[in-house]
Amino acid sequence: MTTVVPVLTQWFGYMDSDDPDRVLAMIADDFTMSVQFSTGAGQSAEFVGDRAGLVAYLAQREKSTLIHHIDVGTVAGEYELVVGRTTRDGAFEASFNATAQLDSAGAVRRLLIARTPEISFVR
Template sequence: MTATTVPPTLARWFDYMDSDDPDRVLGMISDDFVMSVQFSQGAGRCAEFVGDRDGLIGYLAQREKSTLVHHIDVGAVAAEHELVLGRTTRAGEFEASFNASAQLNVDSKVRRLLIARTPEVAFTQ
């Protein structure tokens, strides 16, 4: 695959996550939504946030709001799947790399979401 695009649903997801009102992502999920967020803080310290809508609500409750900025560096859309590789910054400085994969339903709602992030690996541009 050589074409790169900004997947529209994941772009909106991360725009919402970076805002003062990240709870807007709750309107983007399907009734059968399932997620896993693998969150590494580095040096082997990590947590996994899993579940359905309630799991996402719990994840949102513990997040810092309007602190990190997600930058999508590479993206692809394949049928009902969107994938991205990106990085987060804090005050303009690199904090972590992330991958995100989403499967959408026929209404373009997120059915499945898998996100992994780590400060240990930076993809240089």
């Protein structure tokens, strides 16, 4: 497997920045997403929707506090898939996987992200 996943690398780079709203320029007209966000101990929230759902998700998240690290990634046709982790001030916070389906122009059509602090793939 590779870690060369250009779209998701850019996506998480934007999400980790002071201006995460730049991801809005990366989505297709028919964009749909689901972010399953666990805070641990069985507590979680799901953020779903189209462009408006992504705008709402962006509005509620902390800016420039978490760093996404892609540990494994692959491209399979129109899909990019990754397994990674987030850190806060250098310390492990959560593991995540993400799957993006891209359109013919490379825009994100579908996005599924799941994260939890309960499992770490780091040895």
